Amino acid sequence: MRGTIVRMATAGKRRLVVLGTGWGGYAFLKSLSRSTLSQLDVKVVSPTTSFSFTPLLAQASCGTLDFRSALEPIHSTRGIAFHHAWCDALDLCKQRIEVTPASKPEFRPADPLTPTSPTRAQERATTYSIGYDYLVVAVGSYNATYGTEGVKENALFLKDVSDARAIRWRILSAFEGTNAAYPQPLSKEDEEQVRARLGFVVVGGGPTGAEFAAELHDLIRQDLTKIYPHLARLASIKLLDAGKSILSSFDKGLAEYAMQKFARDGIEVVLNARINSVTDQGVWVQNPHGGAELMRAGMVVWSTGITAAPIVKALRGVAKEDRSHKWLTDAKLNLLVHQPARDKGEIRGNIHQPAPDKQEGDVVPMTNVWAIGDCSSQATPLPATAQVANQKGSYLAAVFNASPTHPSAQEPFKFKDKGSMASIGSNEALIDSPVGKDKGALAWLLWRSAYTIMAMSWRNRFLVPANWASNLLFGRDVGRF
Ligand SMILES: Cc1cc2nc3c(=O)[nH]c(=O)nc-3n(C[C@H](O)[C@H](O)[C@H](O)COP(=O)(O)OP(=O)(O)OC[C@H]3O[C@@H](n4cnc5c(N)ncnc54)[C@H](O)[C@@H]3O)c2cc1C
Structure with a gap:
């Protein structure tokens, strides 16, 4: 051909x-x-x-x-x-x-x-x-991986639905596999191994990385903890960013609010983090003395732009x-x-x-x-x-x-900035728009309403809120298929 x-x-x-x-x-x-x-x-x-x-x-x-x-x-x-x-x-x-x-x-x-x-x-x-x-x-x-060694081989990206499927599979299999490998009661050595397997590292503190860390926190603390209480307490989430703040495209006060919330939720935000490489053991992060330390992880999600x-x-x-x-x-x-x-x-x-x-x-x-x-x-x-x-x-x-057969624009393209939103977990969100800024539960309601309306089909305008209602009643879908 x-x-x-x-x-x-x-x-x-x-x-x-x-x-x-x-x-x-x-x-x-x-x-x-x-x-x-x-x-x-x-x-x-x-x-x-x-x-x-x-x-x-x-x-x-x-x-x-x-x-x-x-x-x-x-x-x-x-x-x-x-x-x-x-x-x-x-x-x-x-x-x-x-x-x-x-x-x-x-x-x-x-x-x-x-x-x-x-x-x-x-x-x-x-x-x-x-x-x-x-x-x-x-x-x-x-x-973007900036040539960082081992990212493509050992980290997961979140760009489309098949990536989302791979990530969900990896989270759930980490819990299922750890549960099978480490029966209760856990010894001190077992606990160390479990911490490594259930360590989740998110690299990149932009909206994608921050929203993912927040969702993962809610999945573990609201749902997986009911199935694996002995494991969920040992799970950890670290959010790494090379800059001085996460969510740096948002208003400073809103970004600060998100960092405080993450600290309360137990999501560890590591700023000014320089990553040397990613391996199947976790992430090697530069330390101030010129060396590197291994941040052990069972899953690394890479979202650095x-x-x-x-x-x-x-x-x-x-x-x-x-x-x-x-x-x-x-x-x-x-x-x-x-x-x-x-x-x-x-x-x-x-x-x-x-x-x-x-x-x-x-x-x-x-x-x-x-x-x-x-x-x-x-x-x-x-x-x-x-x-x-x-x-x-x-x-x-x-x-x-x-003019379908002779398309030629009369007017230039003009961008209408409608602002940015980010969900930060536990029914809270941030809104940073030209009209105003908001954070917390009301912002979260607006976030959900906006994405319901913005869905591209009537089918999804129905399915998205239906999924949310189902979670409220029955919890998240923790099945692997
Ligand atoms: C997890 C995540 C969350 C995000 N959240 C927000 C948000 O809340 N608000 C917001 O405004 N933005 C958000 N973004 C950013 C937004 O999704 C992107 O800016 C947007 O997708 C860009 O649209 P696009 O059409 O240029 O590219 P894409 O949407 O990436 O589409 C590119 C298309 O091109 C196809 N393609 C690639 N290579 C080829 C090829 N060689 N030949 C033919 N086709 C090809 C791809 O398969 C795909 O269909 C988010 C992004 C991610 C990943």
Whole structure:
């Protein structure tokens, strides 16, 4: 199939290709009108068959929500062709992308952490190409590890629902396995072993890390303690951050409030933490004397920010932000490219054939290519959030809806900051918005209401509060499957 162009029954229509079905891609597709869809040949390329509602992933990973409540299937009945695949190469001058089929979804009877799918190398044989007239890139970002040794092998990330599933599996199996291995009564030596196995380390004190630590605390103290009281008292949660505070994107007073609450809950916040490496024993943290100490852990969750996706790094001839390597767009979200590279037909990249990039010459917008969400930035950078990606997706859909066959924005994109929220456990949350700041139980009620309303389907608008009500009555889901 390599080198062939997939032709659909929609021949004759202009071809719109969308890369990615996260916040940006999903919001864009969802907001395209029926009329727009009927006038275009729309293809979506994504390695994930569902959209993950990221703000609820911490809850899904700790059994507060069912996994289904935090995702939306993306197979569409609206005439959109879905390619379950990775885009591995782009040639923006030839208006063509190369895609590699993603692993087939499989039922994995054992540990979901064990890969059973064919390797990317095997799959590469079936690579094929797709031509486009319009391209919307919303491939998001990857987890940043800053080259820290052992992170990819020994830590878990929390980026989508399958990560949440792996984390929940690991937490519950840590308790189940420890319970089986250390029958009561526990000796002093047993207790040491149990402490190590049930030590949970979260690296990164941003909203994701802090929310996850808080949810894990609630799962252990409210539910697992009823099943394993002798083990739960020995479990510990440590939240590590390289900076002087956790939740540093929030108002100082709110971040301070969260730290005080975590201290009361027994979540140990370790600031100015420098991680040397992560091993299967835990995390090696630098000490003030130049050495390193092992913080023993049965599970490490790594959430220290984002880095550009390989396909974003690989594309040459495009204007990029200096440190993050995100693609730069103009105010109408059109991709900015270097004129000399465009004139030579060299706006291309392949993740399997990396080549040096020359960032030289004037930049000009590519009027048939747009980049939205975490993979892109603008002259005035915006935060890498769902809110920004969602608003950019909706803005761009409005551009297409206004003129499906010749999309061209009249007005620049304007971000409306609705503020930030974070749940900090035990029915408390923080709200930091342009309208006001709040913390505690009322903020938590607003947090829950907001995420119920923001759910992307009526099904989840029903399921999310139903899950919360069920927890209130029957406790969290602590089953492993
Ligand atoms: C746990 C967690 C909690 C969060 N909570 C909040 C919150 O409360 N509020 C908030 O505003 N933000 C939150 N965020 C941040 C927010 O989720 C991101 O900013 C947002 O997802 C960015 O949207 P995106 O469309 O750019 O990328 P993503 O949502 O990451 O989507 C990227 C898509 O591209 C696909 N893709 C990747 N590579 C390729 C490729 N080569 N070819 C084709 N497709 C590809 C992916 O499979 C995915 O479908 C949270 C993030 C996480 C991880």
